[in-house]
Amino acid sequence: MAIVLEDVSKTYEVKGRKVEALKRLSLTVEEGEIFGIIGFSGAGKSTLLRLINLLEQPSSGSVSVNGTELGALSGEKLRTKRKKIGMIFQQFNLIESKTVYQNIEFVLKASKYEKKEVKSRIEELLALVGLSDKADSYPGNLSGGQKQRVGIARALANHPEVLLCDEATSALDPDTTKTILKLLKKINRELGITIVLITHEMEVIKEIADRVGVMTAGEIVEESDVYSIFSHPGHAVTKGFVQDIYDFSIPPHIQLNDNSDVITIKFLNENAEANYVNQLYRHFDCDISILNGRIEYIQDMPLGFLMLHVQGEAQEITRLKAFIDESKGIERAEIYAETI
Ligand SMILES: Nc1ncnc2c1ncn2[C@@H]1O[C@H](COP(=O)(O)OP(=O)(O)O)[C@@H](O)[C@H]1O
Ligand SMILES: [Mg+2]
Incomplete structure (x- = not known):
């Protein structure tokens, strides 16, 4: 049981020109691990996540999550699987006109959560992310870190198997980044949720990932446990990232x-x-x-x-x-x- 990408390519057509965002990429993320993907802007990281969360289909190759091949799903099965994959974003993507409580309620209602359980589920989620006292606040009155906590609560609402994080801490200051990464690690360890996290910051990888893939130009050029990446970087791109830290x-x-x-x-x-x-x-x-x-x-x-x-x-x-x-x-x- 894992996330398995096999020989995945994704090509976009922009004004008659082909952009190869992913090039025959293969990757296995083990169940229960935190897998970090690091790469510069344009490397193809977000495209990769959009294939895992079923927002897009690969041009060729296959993606499967915990034994289900995503390309084979449609209709109700697709919607059900999508609920099992949570996602958080750099810009949080909260609904500004709704309170914290309502932001989470919105997701639960959309997934037809048992009405009588909605309130207790929201309370449980807010407690998990440490925001029990902010249920009635609006996003506009929250700090960046608090907004991301709401994003995390919302992403976990439907008990996902996988949590995808797209530059989830890139808009946060270093201290807040650390507390959010700690929370993600707690969620991974306590709830057993597999996390795939993409970032352009080696500090994030260092803090939280079990394993890491280094991505450039649509390919994963190096993949390893995090200590090995820092102690023995192989690829030139990896060396560049590691060097930034030691300087x-x-x-x-x-x-x-x-x-x-x-x-x-x-x-x-x-x-x-x-x-x-x-x-x-x-x-x-x-x-x-x-x-x-x-x-x-x-x-x-x-x-x-x-x-x-x-x-x-x-x-x-x-x-x-x-x-x-x-x-x-x-x-x-x-x-x-x-x-x-
Ligand atoms: N929807 C899209 N349409 C056209 N080109 C896209 C689209 N999404 C991404 N790309 C292109 O694919 C490449 C990879 O983009 P992306 O996955 O966003 O990289 P990253 O997240 O690593 O910055 C870039 O060249 C980008 O311009
Ligand atoms: Mg991106």
Whole structure:
């Protein structure tokens, strides 16, 4: 049971010109996971979500959700399945003339929810998203974070199997983004709802995703668990996204030659030993100065970076690099050296 896209293409015709938004894309999102899709604007992310939520059909290929192939559905079955797929948006898409309560009621009525259960369901949803005291407020009087909470409550109204999030935090400030991501994670873990979340921000992926797909020009070019994406990005686009987060660049006054090198060390998992640089000092006849350092937490797992300026005999520098390469759980971060 999962979301499975097989060899999916989607082509739009714009003024006689063909735009290939998705190119023979295959992807499996496992049931119960949070799958993040990151890509620049125009990569095809929203198109991908619209195929999963049944707003559009692929030009070729198939999409199935929890064993049901969506292309085969029509009429009542299509409407029923659509209810099982919730969606939240960057701009919240609330009805401004209705209260918070009425915004959720609207969805429940449209899906012919048992009348006598509507009120208790809305109360339950508002409690879940922490807005019990805002039932009678209008969207215009809510903060961005509160609006998105209403969006989430509304998306969950029909007990969906899947929640799709299209840039759901892109209109929010960083602190509010964190609280909304926490809420989404709680919903995923406590209610077991599979989440597919698209974003152009690596910070969002870092906070919440179990696995991630990197998308560019209608294709998923790399797919992996989140820690691996941050520690060992493979594709150039992924490296670009990861680099944005670390932002390590070599200070302009540093000369690079046979006797002067910049080495960025990467500490994986629990290996960020404080005495590692001490070992380098002790074992090698080099001058070592620290240019930059940082520990990122990918959810709870540390990933450390240390940028060193090493000066000495060429041979000694080579030996030092070999020592690093042989150290367990420690690597040289080649990609950061490429930013010179
Ligand atoms: N309804 C549409 N009609 C024509 N072209 C579209 C339509 N939707 C998306 N596109 C085109 O498909 C490509 C992917 O768009 P989109 O899925 O919105 O990317 P993203 O969400 O990653 O920014 C873009 O080139 C976009 O212009
Ligand atoms: Mg989009």
